[in-house]
Amino acid sequence: MRIWSESFEHRGRIPAEFAMGTPDGFGGNRNPHLAWDDAPANTRSFALLCIDTDAPTDGSTVGRDDMDIPVEQPRADFVHWAMADIPATTHSIATGACSDGISLKGKLNPPGPPGSRQGLNDYTGWFAGDDAMGGDYYGYDGPYPPSNDLRLHRYFFRLFALDVERLDLPQRFTAADVFHAMNTHVLAEAAIYGTYSLHPQVAG
Numbered sequence: 001m002r003i004w005s006e007s008f009e010h011r012g013r014i015p016a017e018f019a020m021g022t023p024d025g026f027g028g029n030r031n032p033h034l035a036w037d038d039a040p041a042n043t044r045s046f047a048l049l050c051i052d053t054d055a056p057t058d059g060s061t062v063g064r065d066d067m068d069i070p071v072e073q074p075r076a077d078f079v080h081w082a083m084a085d086i087p088a089t090t091h092s093i094a095t096g097a098c099s100d101g102i103s104l105k106g107k108l109n110p111p112g113p114p115g116s117r118q119g120l121n122d123y124t125g126w127f128a129g130d131d132a133m134g135g136d137y138y139g140y141d142g143p144y145p146p147s148n149d150l151r152l153h154r155y156f157f158r159l160f161a162l163d164v165e166r167l168d169l170p171q172r173f174t175a176a177d178v179f180h181a182m183n184t185h186v187l188a189e190a191a192i193y194g195t196y197s198l199h200p201q202v203a204g
Contacts, residue, residue, distance in 0.1 A: 001039045003159045003190040007032030007095055014143060014155060014194035020102060020123075021144030023198055031081070031099040031140040032194075035092035036159055040187040043088045043161040047182055049175050050081035052143065054153040062146045068199070069149040078126075080155065081140040082119035082175040083112060084167045084182075090116075098140050105135030112139070119173040136172070143196040152202050154193045161188040 008014045019027035039046070055078035056062055061069045083098075090113045098112050110118050118139040127133040145153045160182060167181040 001036060001159070001161055001188040001190040003034060003036040003157065003192055005032050005034050005157070005192060005194075008194040010192045010194075012194060014196045019143040019196055020141050021147075021198060023147070023200070026102050027142065027144075029099055029102045029140075029142050030096040031093065031142075032157075033093065033095040034157060034159075036190060037091060039088070039161045042163060043187055044165045045084075045088055045162045045167075046086040046090065047160040047162060047167065047178055048081065048083045048086060048093075049079065049156075049158045049160075049178065050140065051156050051158065051175065052078040052080060052145070052153050053156060054145075054151050056146060056149060062148070064148055067148065069146060069151070071151045073151075075151070079122045079175040080142060081121060081157075082173070082178055083139070084117050084119065084169060084173070084178055085165070086113050086116045088165075099142075102141070104133060106137035106141075107139050108136060110139030117169065117173070119169070119175065119178065121175075145196060145198055147198040149197070149199055150202060152195050152197050154195055156191055156193040158189060158191045160186050163187055 016022045017028040018032045020029045054075050057074045123137040162185045
């Protein structure tokens with residue numbers, strides 16, 4: 001099974017059109033185009049995750065003007081998209097079909113392939129308690145790495161072919177719930193990643 005995108009090259013920079021944040025403020029926050037083929041013949045559904053594997057683990061360092069976050073700071077995952085129950089007949093997601101702009105306090109009913117379900121991304125926790133931004137962030141919300149982070153962030157789009165049509169998930173599910181529910185149902189996985197940074201000294 002393979003996956004690709006017309007919106008960015010594998011291991012290349014993700015354009016600001018698909019990011020939540022830019023050096024000048026908010027970005028376009030559109031979901032990128034994705035397409036896939038060569039899934040196993042007995043595939044009954046797909047699950048899709050987008051995960052930044054380079055999120056800082058020390059929140060007190062984020063966004064500060066008096067320091068840069070060092071590359072060697074320990075990192076953790078930050079989930080930008082969790083979607084399950086994508087029909088086996090679906091082989092692509094069009095640019096902007098699931099997210100086209102920023103919804104303050106989150107998108108409650110983001111569009112997606114018929115029959116699919118979209119879970120909460122990690123902006124839900126990040127903005128918790130923020131009067132202007134706090135809410136339930138369902139579906140895709142794009143990159144917004146700290147502007148003072150010296151590490152180039154990688155955003156992995158991971159597609160899983162599953163042997164069930166519907167995963168056993170709660171209504172407010174997360175990527176962790178998807179991983180747990182599909183544990184014994186994965187037939188194949190394909191992945192690509194793009195990079196993004198808001199630090200003026202970070203290239204790549």
